[in-house]
Amino acid sequence: MIAEKMKNMVANSSAIRAMFEEGTRLAGIYGAENVFDFSLGNPNVPAPEAVKEAVLELLEDEDPVVLHGYTNSNSGYADVRGAVAASLNERFNTNFSVKNIIMTVGAAGGLNVILKSLINPGDEVIAFAPYFGEYRSYTNNYDGVLVEISPNTVDFQPKLDEFEQKITPKTKAVIVNTPNNPTGVVYSEETIKKLTAVMEAKQEEYGTEIFLISDEPYRELVYDGAEVPYLTKYYDNTIVGYSYSKSLSLPGERIGYLVIPDEAADSEEILAAANVATRILGFVNAPTLQQKIVAKCLNEKTDISYYDRNREALYNGLKECGFECIKPEGAFYLFVKSPAADEKEFCAAAKKYNILIVPGSSFACPGYVRLAYCVSYETIVNSLPKFKELAKEYF
Amino acid sequence: MIAEKMKNMVANSSAIRAMFEEGTRLAGIYGAENVFDFSLGNPNVPAPEAVKEAVLELLEDEDPVVLHGYTNSNSGYADVRGAVAASLNERFNTNFSVKNIIMTVGAAGGLNVILKSLINPGDEVIAFAPYFGEYRSYTNNYDGVLVEISPNTVDFQPKLDEFEQKITPKTKAVIVNTPNNPTGVVYSEETIKKLTAVMEAKQEEYGTEIFLISDEPYRELVYDGAEVPYLTKYYDNTIVGYSYSKSLSLPGERIGYLVIPDEAADSEEILAAANVATRILGFVNAPTLQQKIVAKCLNEKTDISYYDRNREALYNGLKECGFECIKPEGAFYLFVKSPAADEKEFCAAAKKYNILIVPGSSFACPGYVRLAYCVSYETIVNSLPKFKELAKEYF
Numbered sequence: 030m031i032a033e034k035m036k037n038m039v040a041n042s043s044a045i046r047a048m049f050e051e052g053t054r055l056a057g058i059y060g061a062e063n064v065f066d067f068s069l070g071n072p073n074v075p076a077p078e079a080v081k082e083a084v085l086e087l088l089e090d091e092d093p094v095v096l097h098g099y100t101n102s103n104s105g106y107a108d109v110r111g112a113v114a115a116s117l118n119e120r121f122n123t124n125f126s127v128k129n130i131i132m133t134v135g136a137a138g139g140l141n142v143i144l145k146s147l148i149n150p151g152d153e154v155i156a157f158a159p160y161f162g163e164y165r166s167y168t169n170n171y172d173g174v175l176v177e178i179s180p181n182t183v184d185f186q187p188k189l190d191e192f193e194q195k196i197t198p199k200t201k202a203v204i205v206n207t208p209n210n211p212t213g214v215v216y217s218e219e220t221i222k223k224l225t226a227v228m229e230a231k232q233e234e235y236g237t238e239i240f241l242i243s244d245e246p247y248r249e250l251v252y253d254g255a256e257v258p259y260l261t262k263y264y265d266n267t268i269v270g271y272s273y274s275k276s277l278s279l280p281g282e283r284i285g286y287l288v289i290p291d292e293a294a295d296s297e298e299i300l301a302a303a304n305v306a307t308r309i310l311g312f313v314n315a316p317t318l319q320q321k322i323v324a325k326c327l328n329e330k331t332d333i334s335y336y337d338r339n340r341e342a343l344y345n346g347l348k349e350c351g352f353e354c355i356k357p358e359g360a361f362y363l364f365v366k367s368p369a370a371d372e373k374e375f376c377a378a379a380k381k382y383n384i385l386i387v388p389g390s391s392f393a394c395p396g397y398v399r400l401a402y403c404v405s406y407e408t409i410v411n412s413l414p415k416f417k418e419l420a421k422e423y424f
Numbered sequence: 425m426i427a428e429k430m431k432n433m434v435a436n437s438s439a440i441r442a443m444f445e446e447g448t449r450l451a452g453i454y455g456a457e458n459v460f461d462f463s464l465g466n467p468n469v470p471a472p473e474a475v476k477e478a479v480l481e482l483l484e485d486e487d488p489v490v491l492h493g494y495t496n497s498n499s500g501y502a503d504v505r506g507a508v509a510a511s512l513n514e515r516f517n518t519n520f521s522v523k524n525i526i527m528t529v530g531a532a533g534g535l536n537v538i539l540k541s542l543i544n545p546g547d548e549v550i551a552f553a554p555y556f557g558e559y560r561s562y563t564n565n566y567d568g569v570l571v572e573i574s575p576n577t578v579d580f581q582p583k584l585d586e587f588e589q590k591i592t593p594k595t596k597a598v599i600v601n602t603p604n605n606p607t608g609v610v611y612s613e614e615t616i617k618k619l620t621a622v623m624e625a626k627q628e629e630y631g632t633e634i635f636l637i638s639d640e641p642y643r644e645l646v647y648d649g650a651e652v653p654y655l656t657k658y659y660d661n662t663i664v665g666y667s668y669s670k671s672l673s674l675p676g677e678r679i680g681y682l683v684i685p686d687e688a689a690d691s692e693e694i695l696a697a698a699n700v701a702t703r704i705l706g707f708v709n710a711p712t713l714q715q716k717i718v719a720k721c722l723n724e725k726t727d728i729s730y731y732d733r734n735r736e737a738l739y740n741g742l743k744e745c746g747f748e749c750i751k752p753e754g755a756f757y758l759f760v761k762s763p764a765a766d767e768k769e770f771c772a773a774a775k776k777y778n779i780l781i782v783p784g785s786s787f788a789c790p791g792y793v794r795l796a797y798c799v800s801y802e803t804i805v806n807s808l809p810k811f812k813e814l815a816k817e818y819f
Contacts, residue, residue: 030542030633030689030690030693030694031541031542031690031693031694031697032540032541032542032543032544032566032697033544034544035540035541035697035700035701038697038700038704039693039696039697039700042696042699042700042703049496049497053496069494071493071494072489072493073489074489075487075488075489076488076492080488080492081483081488084479084483085480085483088476088479088480092470093470093471093475093476093673094467094468094469094470094673096676097471097475097673097674097675097676097677098466098467098673098675098676099464099466099675099676100676101444101448102444134529134678134706134707134708135706135708137703137706137707137708138706138707138708139706140706141705141706142706145427145430145565146426146427146430147425147426147427148427149427149428149429163703163704166703166704167704167706170540170704170705171427238425278488278489278492278493279492280492280493280494280708281491281492281493281494281495281709281711281712281713282492282711282712282713283529283678283707283708283709283710283711294425295425295426298425298426298434299425299426301434301437302426302427302430302433302434304437305430305433305434305437306430308437308532308558308561309433309558309561309562309565310536310565310705310706311529311530311532311533311534311535311536311537311562311705311707312529312532312533312678312706312707313529313530313532313533313675313678314676314678315678316676316677316678316711316714317676317677318676318677318713318714319711319713
């Protein structure tokens with residue numbers, strides 16, 4: 030009875046749902062403390078105390094009719110958008126104003142809004158494997174075609190030679206995600222310069238506009254002083270999708286924004302389309318209380334040191350067991366080489382030790398597995414003896 | 425540069441945007457108290473005090489990692505869905521459980537989720553004019569075809585003879601909205617029985633399943649003791665889309681739910697598809713704090729008496745001026761016959777008196793105008809002399 034397009038998606042999604050259920054089932058049998066669930070990117074560091082303070086202030090100071098009302102523009106409260114623009118300008122020396130910012134229902138909402146705004150059926154959207162699997166669904170929502178660049182498993186920087194070959198006159202957008210889910214890799218400034226040079230040349234060659242969509246929910250989650258270049262400064266046709274899900278630990282609240290700079294081709298038209306797309310896709314506007322909260326918390330940071338300690342403990346622990354993995358500079362994921370040729374077998378083997386991890390094929394990179402280390406430090410410490418036992422099956 | 429599908433929508437939406445801007449411009453010149461803006465369905469009754477109390481309790485009692493985190497299921501918190509089901513069962517003697525409820529980003533989000541789940545390109549979705557113009561956009565999002573039943577301007581109950589003729593083997597869904605935007609009419613039980621009998625017969629005739637989608641953000645907004653039949657009790661293939669936007673005055677917060685009953689054909693499959701659609705359309709889950717708030721406020725009501733007083737004052741005032749209008753039993757709209765053949769001319773004439781109203785053609789019913797009376801009582805009282813002047817141009 031359901032739509033044809035949904036049938037495959039429902040079938041494929043059951044693997045992930047099965048993992049949720051498996052975690053709950055195992056916790057019921059062995060106790061939650063004996064289950065090592067590295068499957069989900071759900072921050073375990075609580076939102077900064079300032080979030081709670083912001084809510085209390087807003088409930089006290091704001092007219093509830095405005096605070097919980099529709100925003101005048103579907104793009105969000107003008108004061109919030111202005112505050113976001115000012116904060117970006119201060120941090121990145123950019124030149125955004127109210128009109129360049131569209132508040133969105135998280136980064137997922139923002140990506141849907143911009144793809145709805147840009148994509149005609151058959152248009153191509155390029156993503157670099159490994160990539161967040163939802164990019165394929167989002168592109169498919171608008172009958173676009175996701176074109177995959179194969180993974181560079183040496184350092185997980187994008188393969189620019191293959192990229193250059195796969196750009197066609199139908200290429201409408203390129204999605205990058207740095208710091209990256211699932212690898213934790215940050216694209217270097219050198220990478221960005223080369224990548225955007227390829228895009229400039231191809232725009233010239235084909236007489237087209239190719240948009241660089243920077244999906245950056247992990248921008249604030251970096252370690253060892255890593256720098257994440259701000260992409261609008263390298264390429265005019267850049268559109269930024271941001272989320273406060275990880276930086277303020279508000280993933281369930283669905284709040285983020287799009288930046289559509291003046292420098293982008295037909296910027297005014299795209300902004301108008303994104304405004305309308307926000308409405309007709311059923312978002313209507315980003316949740317209003319959350320808009321006001323983030324505007325009050327623009328200088329707040331999540332406790333990176335917690336994730337950093339987890340990163341060190343899990344990375345070092347796994348290396349000691351004999352696993353291969355590059356050390357991530359950002360996000361809260363480790364992307365580990367599967368010691369079994371079929372990484373799904375390895376995930377199944379891990380489950381015997383109550384370790385839940387996600388196969389790399391979910392990210393278009395089979396042969397690897399993703400571990401989300403946004404879990405308690407104790408979970409990591411207690412999991413390491415289990416990983417040691419698991420390793421003995423292979424090394 | 426934008427998608428072809430968006431071009432028309434951007435062009436058409438600028439009329440509404442122009443109205444917003446006009447309101448702001450007029451308020452700047454004449455003062456907000458001298459502008460009579462009946463254009464928007466944005467509740468002016470504040471959220472019940474219980475909403476604020478719920479937030480304070482939640483901030484105190486709940487683990488922020490859970491309160492602001494992703495929900496385990498994209499369909500929402502199990503406890504919230506269970507509480508919604510129990511509340512509906514108690515009120516309407518239904519038999520829903522956790523699994524039948526999907527928390528959504530308002531009714532607009534819910535309608536997009538269910539249409540994405542059901543509609544194949546070319547499938548037909550029937551709506552009865554006058555109807556909320558967004559139904560056309562939502563249907564178009566999934567390449568469905570909106571089929572319009574012409575308005576019955578006698579009492580604005582649906583034209584069931586035309587309905588019967590326009591159902592085809594491609595009819596996948598029928599959207600009803602009662603209490604209705606823009607007329608305020610409540611479909612009588614007799615209407616519902618006849619309407620669903622037509623659908624049953626056509627299902628039988630064509631061997632198809634035709635879903636009745638009940639969009640009911642105005643269910644709680646009824647006057648004079650009007651009863652709004654609960655549609656799942658009249659027709660198995662009913663899907664309910666609800667929103668707390670009006671009943672709790674939370675339109676900006678984007679919180680509502682879908683009910684997909686066990687009785688609907690392939691209910692399990694549709695529930696699974698709606699869960700996936702929630703994720704891939706970029707909603708991910710309904711805003712989590714708001715989910716918990718509404719679960720605590722299921723027995724709260726907005727101040728209907730405020731809207732009722734407005735209804736009486738505006739209805740009686742307009743009748744005295746000579747305008748024709750049926751008295752609404754629900755929602756917070758009056759649908760008034762335009763004294764000019766072209767109602768857009770009438771809207772333009774009203775603007776001269778700083779009165780902002782929406783042309784009926786936005787609801788597929790030209791020759792009428794919609795007035796949203798979710799404004800302050802003073803606005804209504806002060807507008808009446810202006811309406812009197814406006815009337816003199818026609819009567």
